Amino acid sequence: MSATSSTILNLPDQRTATLPKRTYINNEDGLLSWLFTGDHKRIAILYLISITFFFFIGGAFAGLIRLELLTPQGDLMASDTYNKMFSMHGIIMVFLFLVPSVPATLGNFLMPIMLGAKDLAFPKINLLSWYLYWLGGIVVLGALVLGGVDTGWTFTTPLSTHYLNTHVVTAATGVFILGFSSIFTGLNFIVTIHRMRAPGMTWFRMPLFVWSHYAASILMVLGTPVLAITLTLVALERLVGIGVFDPTKGGDPLLFQHLFWFYSHPAVYIMILPGMGVISEVISTFSRKRVFGYTAVAFSSVAIALFGFFVWAHHMFIMGVSNYSALVFSLLTMLVAVPSAIKTFNWAFTMQKGSITFETPMLYAFGFLGLFTIGGMTGVFLGALGMDIHLTETYFIVAHFHFVMVGGMLMAFLAGIHFWWPKMTGRMYPESLSKLAAVTTFIGFNLTFLPQFILGYLGMPRRYHAYPPEFQVLNVLSTAGATVLGVGYMLPLLYLAWSLKYGAIAGNNPWQATGLEWQIQSPPITENFIEIPIVDHEAYDYEWLEHKTAQEVTTVG
Amino acid sequence: MSEYHDPSNVVNPEHADHHIVTPVTYGIVFATLLIFTGITVAAAFKNLGILNPVVALAIACTKGVIVILFFMHVKYQSKLVKLTVASGFFTFLVLITMTLSDYVSRAWGLW
């Protein structure tokens, strides 16, 4: 290939290339072979289909919400319906999409391969986790079908326990089950990382993708059970009237907040950390350079996981926690922002002196960097005690976490899907169309959520079905942006489906990346490796790759 | 089944040999636990003031640690398992102390 070409894409000759004969996809046939599979790659595909399904359901709710907010009056739907819409949007997006998105799809698919293992430690638990996901998903959908739930995804007591007659218990049961799905994924990852690494794969030779999943898994295992017990108590409070969260019986509603956020704050790190792992891989590959300060990036993941457990009460600054406590939690919140800053700069400097190309995953990664920086910095606004008073519970919050979750996580997810698509399916996605989708998503996203920052500072409260007319201009902008964003998300669905049949044959290593997953055939065989690799180089060692490629050429030639 | 024997899993610090605890050890542990149960009931009937819950919890912790170390074999397990157990209790303590930091300091007034 010529040194001056603007792409690193290296595809086999399309006239002669074919997909490998035996792959994990065609190893066994029939629906049952998929439903009872223990293969982590197949489970990843099952998850990918499932979360896409739920993403578009959640997205449909988002669309309806934005449509309602087009006009200041509540004219599209009744306020109860609207409340159910945003509750469902939140529950589906958080528990059924964001938490499992990268770990359960890309993580499941890649983790064993990256470590040089044949499978995750507990394949059956992995499958069980997918079934629990569906069970939870169906229960949540059941709550929707039966008439919906309007607590918001936070299940705030005493509203959820005493003042609503919607299907709170059903929804809580769904989330409870989903929690166990997430616990089993995390548990599997931790055991796999500890016990299943290939010979020579030391901790500091692992790709950063694995490190970030490790950090996220710790949070899943230790945080999620607290949510489970909290939701159990909410359900009991509703069914039996036990009074732990009921002030008239001597309970403390703030106890619910403490327990709920003890999980739900680390949960945002569960959501974003795997995305950060994807970004590390993508930026390194398209800069042809190892990640700047590998150790710092690895440890900052762990630091985020650790500090993540100490900051939950920043969701409760105005809720009547003691001032002393607020001080401590605010300070710790400032500390947890630092590792994220480190990561951002390390990613930027990874590009320094690299040899950069601009394929779709890289464009998504650029989008991630910009949006995550805004999302992260606005988090500092909210961590600052005095500022939080004005900003919390307004659209500023909404914009902030959508910047981190959608701008950060979803961008990373799409970057990862495009990046590993050739590995998962053996075929390339159409490049120009996907670049268009990346740009559309970026523009649409900013148009949707930047106005919400302004709305928030102006004071528009979140979860409002109707709002004072002076906020309309910005809301119209936001809704317009949401339309563009919707198109941006539909595009990949269409062209990725198209590419399954018509995409160019990708070959083993289209990106000439260094990861172990790129050294095997695509799509991989069921056992991943013909023989277990012996790892003798660090992650992102492009000189090793060059050497290896040169050798192969000589052998073949 | 690969014939290849993975050296990193045997020489690495996360590995420990399979140790079989004898019934004698179990018997001693069993007796100790019963004795501690007796002590904790007896101590509850003495008025030790603030020390009552402290003693009760101290005995419960001791019993718990004995069970974890011997019945659950953690004494003979790798550092990894020891660390795992410790991290569980650490996170539990984080939950308790950080939440209590709110409840305790609420009584200190509003500056």
Add this chain to the structure above:
Amino acid sequence: MDNTIVATHPHTHETAVAAEHEHVALPQHRHHFETPEQQREAGTFGMWLFLLTEIMFFGGLFFAYLLYRNWYNPAFVAASNQLSIPLGTANTAILISSGFFMALAVWAAEVRKKSLLVIFLVLTTLFGLAFLGIKYFEYKEKWDKNHIPGQNFDVREFVNPHAYGLKEEPLAPDMAQKTQVFFFLYFAMTGMHALHMIIGIVLLFWLMWRANRGEFSAGYVAPIENFGLYWHFVDIVWIFLFPLLYLINRHPVS
């Protein structure tokens, strides 16, 4: 959720063939593990991680208990004194014995004594059932006295203990209402514990059946060991519940 523990143990696909030695591949060995040793350690580690989630699960309840015990100490003392010390102590001893037999069962599996293993598993189960039986009578007594939190909760015994032949100090009416918080936590914590025991006993029957077929007396002991971890964890929870719920303040008020 706990029945999923079953899946923690790598399943067998074929009936056990007696393997004479550790180094001979066991039929239960899963292809993606390099060595049986690696598989065993992965299983133990996974089980421990699962127990971590259990710690945090009970952790939420323990915190609620800690908080309300401090807030409503007199109510907690009075309500705690309603629980029966002899039954509680007996139950503690029974549960410890059950744990002891479980530990012996693990030993029996490790030294490959099939009949001993089955006997110890049966003993473990019997003591577990005895625990639940006593718990049933304790719950029944609370039911009869209307001490189950809810609409019919009765505070008379706490407002006017002397009329019921109790030597307790009477509680002020508002504080007496708070005994309901204690009883709720009592039922939630012991109930959650009992639920874990019931799941454990179901698993025990399954293990007994498999042990009787000789599956665990040929060097493959992971299910027994991992179940042992679970059973001991349930013990530990009770070891903390007993002093916290039964022994708050038993000495006469000075």
Add this chain to the structure above:
Amino acid sequence: MHISPVLWQFLVKWLNASALFPREASTIAPYADALYFFLLLITVVGLTFVGCLIFGFAIRYRKEKHPIAIQVEGSTLLEATWTIIPLALFLIVFVWGALLYFRIYNPPTNAMNIYIVGKQWMWKAEHPGGQHEINALHVPMGRPVQLTMISQDVFHSFSIPDFRVKREVIPGRYSTVWFNATTPGTYHIFCTQYCGTNHSAMIGEVTVLSPDDYEKWTQQSTSGTSLAQNGERLFASMGCNACHSGSAAARGPNLAGVYGSKLQLTNGSQVLVNDAYLRDSILNPSQHITAGYAPIMPTYQGQISEDGLIDLVEYIKSMQSNYRVQQTLTTSESNQAAPTTPGVVKP
């Protein structure tokens, strides 16, 4: 901050007209905005910096221009720099934010008090002088106003964006917030904590009046009886005066002048008597027994509404002298007779 007033006026007008920022209508608002602008500044600088890095590197090191990547391990110096600089900035933000927090949540001692009761889905404002408002609040300009708030049902949150104040309104506990309005006009009140079906209808308007107008308003809109007078009636009708009669032999402690004092309790602790204490000792008396008295007071949980509790608290607060105690007794003797004393309104 010394900016030329003309320039400042212009800036404020421009900002108001473009509606990117809410109006600054309280003394707190400029402080909040200052921090906001500082944060905005570091965000923009940080974003520009990251953007420059990305675009700079992307152009400088794109493949056409820089075909062979040069491997770099990392740089401890650089990494330390971008650890320490953000850390320092965040710590500044923390201190600044904390100072702002105390400014917003520490009412000055001379603040006038207004009670707010939140319920699904309305705000009730109760002025000590007996003015009752729903989804509206009238306050004088240039005078610190403290709101003592409580919810009758679920969590609500009382927010006035133009004042930059907000606080959760919690069931079972008083929470407070204060402000000092600077510009006459009307401003939004929002409930910002999701509270059920008509959450978005739980809005109101705060009207800031000049001191004269406020005086006029108080005259016109009073219901005739102050909160303390209502409380006095309630005090008599609930039979509180049977025990809290103020005499030395009474079964309950003397309540005159108790507000603001330090009480010794039977459990040995010392408490400052404030609104929250008074409310809680009516509902959960046994936890607040004054030293020397028996725990015989029944609970009034579920028997008095939050409004009633506010009346009682306000009445007990106003019992500062022996004279008031005598009045209580007189009232109790004549029982339901209208109180003769003028409502004492705490300034």
